[in-house]
Amino acid sequence: MITGIHHVNLLVPEGTLDDAFAFYGETLGLHSTPVPQLQRGRIAWFNIGEASGQQIHIAFGQNDPGASRHPCFKIGSLQDLQALQKRIWDHHQRGGSAAPMAADQPGEQNSGVHIFLFGG
Structure with missing residues (x-):
């Protein structure tokens, strides 16, 4: 991916x-x-x-x-990006010491695009 x-x-x-x-x-x-x-x-x-x-x-x-x-x-591709975003979201939801502290929910607004376009 x-x-x-x-x-x-x-x-x-x-x-x-x-x-x-x-x-x-x-x-x-x-x-x-x-x-x-x-x-x-x-x-x-x-x-x-x-x-x-x-x-x-x-x-x-x-x-x-x-x-x-x-x-x-x-x-590699949009499909790879969507699959990776789901894996990250699932790990965020499961929690644990290695889990991301924050993650974008698949299908919702992408925080990275928002920061880039609107300056935070």
Whole structure:
């Protein structure tokens, strides 16, 4: 089902985006790429390599349980995505120490799309 990593979102304290550009861009040599207009000055995206399709995303936030840090995986097909979303939801519903703290219920609004389009 999962075919790769699209991006990993890392969190930095408010006001340190310039430090992220210095470290990820200058020190590590990753190339920044444009972010959506409404997100400029709030997030940064860095490409890993020339054509890998993989990125590091930097956003403001604290590393607490409700934080926006996350990996974003590449999925083979819409059917694979729907099956994986159901497995994640079922695990969330079952609970337990390894269960996701939050999950989108299949067929309901996708929280990731809402955050991306509306800024939270």
